[in-house]
Amino acid sequence: MVNSPQPSDSLPSGPALHCDGQACRVVGDWTAQGLSDRRKTRNLDQRLQQQADGVAWDLSAVRHLDSVGAHMLWRAWGNTLPARVTLTDLQRDVFDMLARFPVVVPPEPIVDHWRHVRRVGDRVYEGARAAQDMLALFGQVMLDLLRMLRFPARGPWREISAQVYHTGTQALGITALVGFLIGVVLSYLSAQQLKLFGADRLIVTLLGVSITRELGPVLAAILVAGRSGSAITAQIGVMRVTQELDAMQVMGISHSQRLVLPRMLALSITMPLLVLWTDAMALLGGMIAAQLELGMSIRWFLQELPNAVASAHYWIGLGKGVTFGMMIALVACFFGLRIEPNTESLGRGTTASVVTAITGVILLDAIYAVIFSRLGI
Numbered sequence: 001m002v003n004s005p006q007p008s009d010s011l012p013s014g015p016a017l018h019c020d021g022q023a024c025r026v027v028g029d030w031t032a033q034g035l036s037d038r039r040k041t042r043n044l045d046q047r048l049q050q051q052a053d054g055v056a057w058d059l060s061a062v063r064h065l066d067s068v069g070a071h072m073l074w075r076a077w078g079n080t081l082p083a084r085v086t087l088t089d090l091q092r093d094v095f096d097m098l099a100r101f102p103v104v105v106p107p108e109p110i111v112d113h114w115r116h117v118r119r120v121g122d123r124v125y126e127g128a129r130a131a132q133d134m135l136a137l138f139g140q141v142m143l144d145l146l147r148m149l150r151f152p153a154r155g156p157w158r159e160i161s162a163q164v165y166h167t168g169t170q171a172l173g174i175t176a177l178v179g180f181l182i183g184v185v186l187s188y189l190s191a192q193q194l195k196l197f198g199a200d201r202l203i204v205t206l207l208g209v210s211i212t213r214e215l216g217p218v219l220a221a222i223l224v225a226g227r228s229g230s231a232i233t234a235q236i237g238v239m240r241v242t243q244e245l246d247a248m249q250v251m252g253i254s255h256s257q258r259l260v261l262p263r264m265l266a267l268s269i270t271m272p273l274l275v276l277w278t279d280a281m282a283l284l285g286g287m288i289a290a291q292l293e294l295g296m297s298i299r300w301f302l303q304e305l306p307n308a309v310a311s312a313h314y315w316i317g318l319g320k321g322v323t324f325g326m327m328i329a330l331v332a333c334f335f336g337l338r339i340e341p342n343t344e345s346l347g348r349g350t351t352a353s354v355v356t357a358i359t360g361v362i363l364l365d366a367i368y369a370v371i372f373s374r375l376g377i
Contacts, residue, residue, distance in 0.1 A: 014040070015069065017047055023056040030062055030069025041072075048076035056084040059091055070094045134334050137256060141264060141330070144257040159262035167228040167263075168270030172277060175223055179278040182219060183211065183285030191293040200294050204301060207286040208309035216279040217317045218365050221324035224271065225357035229332040232263055233353040236336025237346040245337070255337060264329040271325030272318045279317065312377060320368060324361055331357045 015028040015035060028034060035041045059065070059073075074095060079102065081095060112118070148155040190206050236259060239245050248255060283305070290296045335353035339345050 015044060017044055019047070019051060019055070021055075023058065024051055025058045025061060026073070027061040027063075029064045030072070031064050031066045032068040034064070035068060035072070045072060045076070048073065051076070054083065056086075057082050058086040060086050060088065062091070065091055065094060067094070067098075070098060074098045130334075134330065137260065137334055137337075138330055140256045141260050144254065144261045145265075147257075148261070156258055156262045159258065160266050163263050163266030164270055166231070167224065167267055168273060171224060171227060171270075171274060174227065175220055175274055175278045176281045178223060179216070179219060179281035180285040182215060183207070183282035183287075184289045186210065186215070186282075187286035187289035188293055191290060195294070200296065201304075203286075203290055203294065203296070204304045205308040207283060207290075208305055209313055211282045211286070212279050212309055212317050213313040214365070216282060217275045217320035217324060218361060219282075220271065220274045220278040220321065221328065221361040222358055224267070224274065224325070225328045225332075225361060226354055228267070229328045229357045230350050230354050232329065232332035233336040233339075233350045234346065236333060237339035237349055240337070240339045241341050241343070241346060243341070259337075260330070260333040263333055264326050267325030267329040268322050269325075271328075272321035275317050275321035316368075316372065316377070320365065323364065327360050327364060328357045331360060 015030045016026075018025045018027065035044075057077075062069075070091075080099070087095070187203065187207060190203050191200070194200050194203055194206075236245070245255065248258070287296075287298050287301045290301060291298055332353050335349045335356070339349040
């Protein structure tokens with residue numbers, strides 16, 4: 001800090017600027033403490049910027065000057081000493097130091113008013129690229145399937161059998177429990193409304209069509225996506241972390257043939273069976289709830305069920321199960337192969353796999369609903 005030789009009792013303590021158009025006299029304490037008032041400092045800075053070139057400057061009345069006040073004056077002068085300026089020797093040393101070691105002021109951040117639109121565009125672009133890569137993976141799997149049909153002895157039958165067990169047999173318990181509870185809830189809610197109109201017998205048609213055509217396939221697919229889809233993504237992701245995928249690539253083993261194809265075939269086999277199993281458990285829960293709520297016998301319910309539900313609804317449910325299973329396996333394997341060799345990417349990939357698979361199931365079911373509605377099925 002530079003101290004001027006003037007007596008301290010004859011000068012104001014705060015920073016001040018006196019200009020008459022020809023000369024400017026700088027007085028007071030031009031220090032960090034003296035410039036701590038933001039409003040006064042902003043006013044001083046504006047007045048400094050408004051002074052024209054060629055004005056004479058007098059700093060002899062400045063009591064104290066540090067780097068903060070000196071930089072404020074230096075910036076107003078255009079980073080150079082004016083032609084006419086009165087300084088003490090210590091003040092001149094300060095400004096010479098600023099000239100030798102200029103202070104780099106970071107530019108003001110640019111406010112991007114379109115950042116939200118740009119972020120949405122980036123997400124759409126990333127989604128389109130992911131869809132393109134997923135379509136390419138599906139095409140490669142179809143080529144591997146044709147090759148396996150041509151040379152069945154070389155097919156990954158052991159992997160398919162293992163995946164059928166993991167994705168099908170081990171999922172019977174959770175699908176049965178959830179299906180039974182959904183059937184009970186749907187039957188109770190439907191019975192309360194049908195009793196108001198005296199249409200108790202319609203509960204057989206309501207439960208049969210809604211479960212076999214919509215609820216059964218969608219419910220089974222969501223459970224499989226959350227259970228088996230996440231397991232597939234995590235398993236392939238761990239293979240990436242442990243460099244097993246790199247080893248397979250070095251040995252010339254196709255990822256799509258040995259990892260994706262067995263899981264897609266296994267889920268295309270097990271999903272229709274799980275749909276039938278979920279339908280049966282949901283209808284069983286609905287029958288029990290109908291007997292308790294409406295006094296409807298289970299024997300009569302079973303007799304009326306074939307007449308109330310056409311066979312087309314069963315086949316639609318089974319067809320949905322096949323496509324849902326293939327899509328869940330494709331999405332799970334795709335996100336598993338994209339995982340980077342770190343645990344954080346493994347968690348993000350598994351979460352994205354489950355969310356994408358469930359969203360895809362609902363979207364595909366909506367497409368089926370529109371198509372069947374147009375066809376009158």
